[in-house]
Amino acid sequence: DAKTTQPPSMDCAEGRAANLPCNHSTISGNEYVYWYRQIHSQGPQYIIHGLKNNETNEMASLIITEDRKSSTLILPHATLRDTAVYYCIVRVRYNTDKLIFGTGTRLQVFP
């Protein structure tokens, strides 16, 4: 199962883009990259996911490198409410029911 590596913390000014990196160098061809976030000890919230193409939704954009060994979550205009722990997760191969959470990146958005 692919593991992920994320920086433990990042800062971002309000209104600027927040770019959160994730390494998943052992990802398999049929594994998806998911992003969740957890705001102040609430339950995690789904953000976005992708396989190999870049994805965008109303919350964020996901950029996956061509070799799929890393990805970047982009919050285009960060707000104070985006302060949270962000988890990059690779879906476990052959098992559709498990998400393996690492320790994530704590994003602090400041005024």
Next chain:
Amino acid sequence: NAGVTQTPKFQVLKTGQSMTLQCAQDMNHNSMYWYRQDPGMGLRLIYYSASEGTTDKGEVPNGYNVSRLNKREFSLRLESAAPSQTSVYFCASKSADSPRPSTDTQYFGPGTRLTVL
């Protein structure tokens, strides 16, 4: 539409006591999950249920039992609580697997904060 609800929100137990954490979802989801989160850590899967009537162990099942009472409800029981089980417990659910695996996202409840003295 309440989503995923959990009761209680907070609980304090003494070592050796038992209790059941309740979880319910109103989204007609097939799969349900129990996670625990220790301070400063990510979530770890305790048990999950892919459909009504089935349950499977996750990463850290020891000391816990689960019951999938019906499609809506999935309970977690601590038979003899230990201080090592002090944690925040999250329940989650998702819709049935489909030919497009990318559609499966999990929806989480607000959590139960459990302290075992």
